[in-house]
Amino acid sequence: MRSRRGALSEVYDLLRSEIIAGVFDPGAQLVELVLAEKYGTSRTPIREALRRLEQDGLVERGERGLRVRTRSPEEILEIYEVRIYLEAMAASTAAQRRSDFDLIRIRRAQETMDDTSTDDPAAMAAANRAVHETIWAASHNGTVVDLLTRLNNHLTRYPATTLKTPGRWPEALQEHWAMIDAIEQRDSARAHDLARDHMTKARELRLELYRADPSA
Structure with missing residues (x-):
């Protein structure tokens, strides 16, 4: 069984790599429930991964919640x-x-x-x-x-x-x-x-x- 930290690290790495690779378009909404289903995990590691990605500058807060940071x-x-x-x-x-x-x-x-x-x-x-x-x-x-x-x-x-x-x-x-x-x-x-x-x-x-x- 994966540890909580291991699950968080895996989800963070996957989501980060897909954002960088352009799987998610700039401005795309990042919904915890949808991402949890996509990666086959609970919402907790998703929430923590999104928090880290926001600190990294790859995710930002918009009117409808967290989204992939836009370019300009x-x-x-x-x-x-x-x-x-x-x-x-x-x-x-x-x-x-x-x-x-x-x-x-x-x-x-x-x-x-x-x-x-x-x-x-x-x-x-x-x-x-x-x-x-x-x-x-x-x-x-x-x-x-x-x-x-x-x-x-x-x-x-x-x-x-x-x-x-x-x-x-x-x-x-x-x-x-x-x-x-x-x-x-x-x-x-x-x-x-x-x-x-x-x-x-x-x-x-x-x-x-x-x-x-x-x-x-």
């Missing part, structure tokens, strides 16, 4: 306004605090990204995220890592990756290596500015993708 260009601007600041802070702090082991992890993540096939958008996005996460970790600031992780949860509702924009992949690789070099050299000012510019480009590309296709 205003939200993209809000997310990136904060993310640009935090990514720059993380890179700058990583340059000051990184250990030799941190640098090894960052380089390995980047080498994996370099070797990632451009025929697999999901793998491209995952490899890119892994590089950023190792830089966050090298900042040794748990609050920054937590906030960036939460912001990334918001962006998972925009499934198209900016890395598939023509020319962006090789450009992003070069920008990453420049940031890594600044971190290795403990040049916090340069690491800050490179990360800021890197994420500013990502914001502009994300807005272009949204304008071309709001469902992307």
Whole structure:
């Protein structure tokens, strides 16, 4: 028999993955009874999963109850306004605090990204995220890592990756290596500015993708 915590974790993981995958459209109502029947469980783990997803930013409250959070260009601007600041802070702090082991992890993540096939958008996005996460970790600031992780949860509702924009992949690789070099050299000012510019480009590309296709 599954424990209560196990049932909650399973329902949360399933519902989260389906929201990210677009099984539920933005704005779709999330009714506890309907979801309980869908996943073959009681309403209690559904209620708890929805509460966690609301904290994650994937679910919001509407006039008729909880629903999948809607998308908008205003939200993209809000997310990136904060993310640009935090990514720059993380890179700058990583340059000051990184250990030799941190640098090894960052380089390995980047080498994996370099070797990632451009025929697999999901793998491209995952490899890119892994590089950023190792830089966050090298900042040794748990609050920054937590906030960036939460912001990334918001962006998972925009499934198209900016890395598939023509020319962006090789450009992003070069920008990453420049940031890594600044971190290795403990040049916090340069690491800050490179990360800021890197994420500013990502914001502009994300807005272009949204304008071309709001469902992307």
